[in-house]
Each structure stands twice: as structure tokens, then as C-alpha cells.
Amino acid sequence: MKEQDCLRRFLFEELGVRGEWVRLQSSWQEAKQYQQLSVCVQEKLGQAMAAVVLLSASIKFEGAMILQAQGQGQLNTLIAQATHDRKIRALARGDTQMEAGSLTKMMGAGRLVITVKPEQGEPYQGIVALEEDKLADVITKYFTQSEQLKTRVWLFANETHVAGLFIQELPAQESYKVDWERITALAGTVTKEEMLTLDCNEMLFRLFNEEKVRVFEPEAVTFECGCSPKKIETALVSLGKKELDSIFLERDIIDVDCEFCGKKYSFDQVDVENLLSAQTISNPLKTKH
Ligand SMILES: [Zn+2]
Numbered sequence: 318m319k320e321q322d323c324l325r326r327f328l329f330e331e332l333g334v335r336g337e338w339v340r341l342q343s344s345w346q347e348a349k350q351y352q353q354l355s356v357c358v359q360e361k362l363g364q365a366m367a368a369v370v371l372l373s374a375s376i377k378f379e380g381a382m383i384l385q386a387q388g389q390g391q392l393n394t395l396i397a398q399a400t401h402d403r404k405i406r407a408l409a410r411g412d413t414q415m416e417a418g419s420l421t422k423m424m425g426a427g428r429l430v431i432t433v434k435p436e437q438g439e440p441y442q443g444i445v446a447l448e449e450d451k452l453a454d455v456i457t458k459y460f461t462q463s464e465q466l467k468t469r470v471w472l473f474a475n476e477t478h479v480a481g482l483f484i485q486e487l488p489a490q491e492s493y494k495v496d497w498e499r500i501t502a503l504a505g506t507v508t509k510e511e512m513l514t515l516d517c518n519e520m521l522f523r524l525f526n527e528e529k530v531r532v533f534e535p536e537a538v539t540f541e542c543g544c545s546p547k548k549i550e551t552a553l554v555s556l557g558k559k560e561l562d563s564i565f566l567e568r569d570i571i572d573v574d575c576e577f578c579g580k581k582y583s584f585d586q587v588d589v590e591n592l593l594s595a596q597t598i599s600n601p602l603k604t605k606h
Contacts, residue, residue, distance in 0.1 A: 320516040321478070323535040324374055324403060327521060330531050332496040336504075337483040338517045339370045339538065341405075345479045347540035348407045351579035356476060357416045358392060361423060362409045363474020364452045365397035367481030370538060371470060372431065372456070373399040375485060380435040381543075386455075388447055390425025391415050404541035406577040419450035429455050469501050473509045480512040482520075500528070542578035549573050549582045553589065554596050561589050 321342040328335050345363060354362065365384055373382035379401050386395040393411035417423045427447040434440040445459035453472045460468040471482040484504050486497060503524050511520060521530050553561070553573065564571055565586050573582045584592075 320535065322538050324370055324538055325517040325532060325535050326374070327517075327530050327532045329496075329500060329525075329528055331529055332493070332500065333487045334497065334500050335485055335487055337371050337374055337481075338520060339367055339374075339479070339481045340513075340517075341366065341370075341479040341538060342477065344405060344538050344540040345474075345477075348405060348577075351577070352409060353413060354409055355414045355416050357418075357423070358409050358413050359476055360474050361392070361420060361452065362395055362397065362407050363479040364472035364481075365395045366399075366405060366407045367472045367474065367479045368452060368456055368470060369397040369399045370403065370405060371481050371483040373401065374403070374536075375468075375483065376433070378433060378435050379437070380433065383430075383432045383434065385430045385432070386420075386424060386427065386447060386452070387430065388424030388427030390421075390423055390427070392423040393425075393427075395424070398543075399538075400543070403536055403538040404543065405538060406540065406542050408576050410576075420452055420455070421447065421450055429459065431459065467497060469504065471504065471507060471512065473512045475509075475513060478513045482507060482512065500525070503528075542575060542580065544575040544578060544580060546582060549575070550584075550592050553584065554592050558593055561593070565589070 321340045322344045324337060324339045326337050345366065348366065349359060349362065365386065369382055369384040381398055381400045383396065383398045387393065391412035392409065392415055395409050397407040399405045415423060424447055429445050429447055431443045432440055443459060443463055445455055445462060447455060449455045449458060453470045456470050457468065466486050466488060468485040473480045482504060484501055507524055511523060515523065518532060521532065569585060571584045
């Protein structure tokens with residue numbers, strides 16, 4: 318039985334360096350099944366998915382991390398989300414049928430926004446320009462620019478699997494330059510084929526058999542959208558009464574399909590009027606103008 322749909326953390330105990338490994342199979346199939354994506358778009362979205370699982374597992378928080386790449390090219394949006402308990406979802410927008418090479422070629426000029434939305438407290442964001450050909454290099458640049466801990470990631474995806482490797486120096490325990498360079502050079506020799514097929518321990522042995530590595534228990538990663546009637550209602554109400562009224566001139570029902578999981582939500586005019594009046598009551602200030 319292959320080890321997949323899980324995250325594993327590991328530690329180079331003597332070097333002040335930690336790592337994470339992720340491989341997804343059925344959660345990846347579920348996450349993309351509601352979208353028609355070319356092989357090339359699947360590769361980019363899968364890499365974003367690996368990245369968000371690895372990055373979200375590297376910080377302590379309760380809530381969701383959203384990685385959103387936004388560009389002016391034909392493929393204009395990639396969204397990948399992971400929660401602290403490893404629930405994932407992902408979405409591509411634009412020409413999702415395009416076949417092309419690099420990230421920059423497909424997405425054009427743009428930026429990558431990494432948002433952390435804690436369940437308690439304010440969200441926070443980091444932003445980096447989409448200037449590299451590979452998403453992994455965009456993320457490395459993000460860590461360099463924001464002067465956070467030294468970090469490198471390797472991201473791979475195809476139609477069946479997603480895999481990623483993350484190496485970071487430990488906080489408050491700066492690694493020696495020579496150790497950091499050796500570990501990242503070894504990690505850099507990993508191939509797409511190996512990452513998409515080897516289990517974590519096999520991969521660690523293949524890369525670091527001369528190093529002392531402590532590996533922790535696997536953590537399951539699952540596809541779960543997290544959309545709800547309440548969230549869809551909020552989005553609907555935010556369109557405003559005028560816009561909603563004009564939609565009802567043309568049809569009797571507003572159908573909203575969740576782009577991530579395909580779930581269908583329907584609202585008739587009475588539903589929408591109830592939502593709008595409920596909103597007026599809960600936001601009394603809005604009635605004062
Ligand atoms: Zn959904």
C-alpha cells in the first residue's frame with residue numbers, strides 16, 4: 318500500500334533544519350473532478366496544492382491558508398486552500414484548457430498572494446510577483462523577500478498525483494551555512510518521477526541516507542470544500558438588491574454552483590428577499606443613509 322494523501326514532517330536533529338513531505342492521490346482526484354483542466358493546467362494547480370499543504374503545515378494556526386496566483390495571461394487564476402486540519406480544495410480560472418510550458422507563459426504578469434485566515438483574529442497576507450517560471454521558485458523568492466526563515470520547496474504534479482518537499486531552517490536555531498547548502502543540494506537532486514512514486518521514507522533514504530533524520534507520524538490530507546448555504550448567501554447578498562432584482566427579471570431561480578465542489582445552491586425571489594431583509598435587520602446602520 319502506497320503512502321499517499323498524507324503529510325509527513327521530518328527533522329535533521331543535529332543540523333537545525335526541518336522538512337515536510339506530502340503526496341496526494343485520491344484527494345487530488347476529488348479536488349479537480351468538478352473542473353475541466355488540461356494536463357498542463359492540472360500540473361500548475363497540483364503544484365499550488367502541494368505548496369499550500371506544505372506552507373500551512375509549517376506555521377501554527379487554526380483556520381485556512383489560501384494561496385492565490387493571479388495573472389493577466391490566459392490562465393488568470395489558481396487558488397489552492399488548506400486548513401490547519403489538512404482539508405484541501407483548489408480551483409483554476411481562465412483558459413483552463415490551455416497547453417503551454419511555464420507558469421509565466423500561462424499566467425502572464427501577476428502576483429502570488431498567500432493569505433492566512435485564522436478562525437480567531439484578523440487575516441494576514443504576503444505577496445510576491447509571479448516572475449519565475451516555476452511556482453516553487455516564486456515561493457522560495459517569497460521567503461527570501463520577506464526575510465523569513467531560509468526555505469526551499471520542490472513541487473510536482475501530474476494527472477494522478479501531487480507531491481512536494483519543503484526544507485526550512487528551524488526558528489531560533491540558525492543552521493550552519495554548509496549544512497543548509499548540503500541538505501538543499503541533496504534535496505535538489507530529487508526527480509519528479511521519484512517524488513510522485515516513492516513513499517516518504519524511501520525518498521528520505523534516497524536523498525539523505527548519510528544524515529540523521531527523525532520522521533514523524535503521517536497526517537491525513539483530505540478533500541473537503543467547506544462551502545455552506547450561509548457562505549453562498551453572503552456572497553449573493555453582497556451583489557446588492559439592484560443586481561439581484563435585475564437577475565430575477567430574466568429568470569425565476571438563481572442557481573449557484575460551488576466552483577470547488579460542484580454543490581448546487583438554488584434561490585428563488587422569496588428566498589432572496591428574505592435574505593436581503595434579514596441583512597437589513599442585522600446591519601441597522603445601513604438603513605440610515
Ligand atoms: Zn463547495
